[in-house]
Amino acid sequence: DAKTTQPPSMDCAEGRAANLPCNHSTISGNEYVYWYRQIHSQGPQYIIHGLKNNETNEMASLIITEDRKSSTLILPHATLRDTAVYYCIVSLLIQGAQKLVFGQGTRLTINP
Amino acid sequence: DGGITQSPKYLFRKEGQNVTLSCEQNLNHDAMYWYRQDPGQGLRLIYYSQIVNDFQKGDIAEGYSVSREKKESFPLTVTSAQKNPTAFYLCATSFQMNTEAFFGQGTRLTVV
Numbered sequence: 711d712a713k714t715t716q717p718p719s720m721d722c723a724e725g726r727a728a729n730l731p732c733n734h735s736t737i738s739g740n741e742y743v744y745w746y747r748q749i750h751s752q753g754p755q756y757i758i759h760g761l762k763n764n765e766t767n768e769m770a771s772l773i774i775t776e777d778r779k780s781s782t783l784i785l786p787h788a789t790l791r792d793t794a795v796y797y798c799i800v801s802l803l804i805q806g807a808q809k810l811v812f813g814q815g816t817r818l819t820i821n822p
Numbered sequence: 823d824g825g826i827t828q829s830p831k832y833l834f835r836k837e838g839q840n841v842t843l844s845c846e847q848n849l850n851h852d853a854m855y856w857y858r859q860d861p862g863q864g865l866r867l868i869y870y871s872q873i874v875n876d877f878q879k880g881d882i883a884e885g886y887s888v889s890r891e892k893k894e895s896f897p898l899t900v901t902s903a904q905k906n907p908t909a910f911y912l913c914a915t916s917f918q919m920n921t922e923a924f925f926g927q928g929t930r931l932t933v934v
Contacts, residue, residue: 744922753826753912753925754865797864808853808916809880810923812864 714798719817728785730816732798735779742801743774744810745783747794747818754797757783788820825849828913828926835907835933843898843929845913854896855914855923858882865912871896900931907933 715733722728734743742761746754758765758772760781765772771784785792797815801808827846835841845854853872857865867880871890885904890896900907910930914923 751910751928751930753914753927756922756924759922808921808923809867809870810855810865810914812857812866814862814864 713811714800714813716796716798716813716816718814719819721819721821722785722788724790724820724822725787728788728792728818728820730783730785730796730798730818731780732782733780734798734800737778737800743772743778743781744799744801745770745772746797746799746810747792748797748815749794757796759801790820790822792818793820794818826913826915826924826926828911828929831927831929833929833931835931837933838902840902841900841907841931841933843900843911843913843931845896845898845926846894847896847913847915848894849915849917849924850893851915851917851924852893853916853918854890855916856880856886856888856896856898857912857914859910859912859928868898868911907931 742759744759745757748754758770760772774781795815795817797812799810825848829844855870856868859865866882868886869880869888871877874893877888877890887899910928912928913926916923
């Protein structure tokens with residue numbers, strides 16, 4: 711399974727853009743990059759995913775490098791409610807089911 | 823979250839007893855998953871099921887059992903063979919290949 715590497719923690723000022731990096735150098739051609747976040751003691755929340763192209767939705771943007779070995783999640787205007795653990799995951803399909811392999815994630819703290 | 827119900831939220835059991843965690847969904851999703859999370863760690867896959875009456879072991883299936891008799895339900899039994907059952911258990915579903923997974927709010931199991 712492709713593994714991901716993320717910094718254990720990051721800080722960002724409220725109102726600024728939060729850029730969370732992720733390395734996935736062993737990713738294969740049919741594996742997607744997913745981002746989830748988890749607020750303490752809750753279930754993870756889906757943020758965004760992509761294969762090759764950059765993606766944007768109402769929550770965030772995902773920038774994937776051309777060689778697909780790394781990506782960056784961008785929260786354009788961070789708020790205090792964005793404080794959470796962010797997981798970058800490479801999704802592997804097994805018999806039609808999606809296997810998400812979670813690492814330890816990045817603990818993002820948004821400071822007032 | 824949004825159609826996935828895990829119950830109960832907190833569960834206490836004596837060592838040596840089997841316990842079953844409930845996961846019900848009304849999202850009409852085919853795939854369902856069980857994850858375990860230990861303090862400060864990412865999620866680890868226990869079992870997953872793509873369709874009714876079929877399920878597969880994940881990375882840490884030993885000491886656990888599941889059933890998938892109905893599309894809506896995927897109960898997890900933590901047996902007495904599981905050496906360290908105290909953990910946060912999360913159920914998830916996904917509609918089809920390479921779509922996002924939705925997580926329940928989890929059950930925190932404490933074995934004393």
